[in-house]
Amino acid sequence: MKNELITGNDVKEWLQSDEVLKLTSLIYLKEALLAQRYEDCAELIREAKDLGAKQSEISALIAEVFRERGYRAKLKNKNRF
Secondary structure, three states: OOOEEEOOOOHHHEEEHHHHHHHHHHHHHHHHHHOOOHHHHHHHHHHHHHOOOOHHHHHHHHHHHHHHHHHHHHHHHHOOO
């Protein structure tokens, strides 16, 4: 049986604590990628998988970070002129 975290009075607002932990681990991974702390990423990926993250979710997150980084670099270069 999974633990539940009550986030409001309405039953619809209950979140599975396992889902919260998984999402939190993905946030930590995203923060490490954005900060370019790549040495931390392997462990963060393992932890995210242990908490139920799928490979597709991890891959999508990594792609999102690198797309965002490319977009920021493009804006930075555009504003230089």
